[in-house]
Every structure is written in C-alpha cells, then in structure tokens.
Amino acid sequence: MLHIMNHAAFDSAPVDRLLSRIGEGHTLMLIENGVYMVKRGSVAAERLERSLSDLTVCVLAPDLAARGITAAEVMARVTVVDFGGFVDLAVDNAVIHSWI
C-alpha cells in the first residue's frame, strides 16, 4: 500500500491518523509540506523513525529543494525520488491512499 502525505508533522491531525493506520511493508510518499518530516534531527524525523521502522519512506526531490532541504539533511533510510519515481511507486502499489 502507498500512503501519500502532504502535511508536515506540525499539522498533527493528518499525521496522527496516518501513523495510527500504517502497516508493515507499506510505503510512505512524502510530498509538499510532508517533506519536512524527513529533516534530520527534527522532532518530526525522530517521531517518524520511531513509528516507521518497517516502512519504506520516499520523499519528493523538487519539494525538498523548494524548501531548502539538502540531501545531506535527509534522515537515514529515506529514498529521494523525482516525479517519475513517484509515478513508479503508484504503479507498484495497487492500493493508494492520500491522507488529507
């Protein structure tokens, strides 16, 4: 299953809903303000790391760049993808849910 999240961790309600429903083996695609969750050393990144140890986490490169977050600032075990990679994830996952 592919979860798409465009809210930052400080918009707590959608993130709380996501973290309560996500399952082992799922993939999380972070876009727009959702990319703030992977900034190394942030409270959001620590929360994500604690909650999602069995999860594949991907983050959208242009949305990182738009927010001035460099590749070096992205937490470990996160894959940076372009829009083509986002499309591939949508192809690879038959069930897709946008957390809005």
Next chain:
Amino acid sequence: MDSTHTPPTMKFAIQINSGPYQSESSESAYQFVRAALRKGHEVYRVFFYYDGIDNAFRYASPPDDEKSMVQRWSQLARRHDIDLVVCISAAQRRGLLCIEEARRVGKVDPDLADGFRISGLGQLVEAAIEADRLLVFSA
C-alpha cells in the same frame, strides 16, 4: 529509486480537490500527470472537485511572469487529449458555468477554460472503475 525503472503501462485517474492559489496540490497533480505521460502511461481522466474547480476558470489572469495553472491544464489536454472533468455541483456553487448553464440562468459568458468539460460525480466513479490507479491531490 530513480525514474529509469520501467513499470507496466497503466491507466491513471487523478482527483484534484483544491485550487491553484489554495495549495500546491494542482502543481503536484500536474507534475505527476506529466511524469506519467512521459513514462508512456495513460491518464484516463482528471476530475476537479471541491475548490479544485478553480483550475478551470477561463478568465483567471495571473501576472505575465507567473505560471497559469488554467493554461497549463488546457495545453496539456490539447497536446495529450486528456479528459478534464469539472464537478457540476462544485462548479455551480462557485459560479463556474458552461455556456449552456450561463444562458439558462441569464448570464452571458462561458466561464469554462478550453479543454475542460462540466459533468457529474458519476464521471469520478467511472474513472475509479476504469483506471488502474486513482490518486487524490488535496490541500
């Protein structure tokens, strides 16, 4: 992961729930659609719902040095023959009328931009059935 991976060809349906000046969702959806087309996938339909109908206003006039999401969608529809469908209830609530409806309620202009059509929620249901994947972009 990069974009060199070659997945099977699929049909995508896209739902957009917010306007171009409300959130990044229109931009994200637009870039996703372009990337899917570049990879040889089909985009079966883009359905504009709730404030997403703001993407279809013909007379939206941003400054010349600023992108126009309305024009981008119109061009994409023209180049790739993509079905851009605006939810009729959401549109009429917000004053976006096709020419027939405008005439019916005594107004004169067609507000709908080129490449868009107004139809019902059934078109979203049909897209969800016909497409392999449905992605929702929202504020």
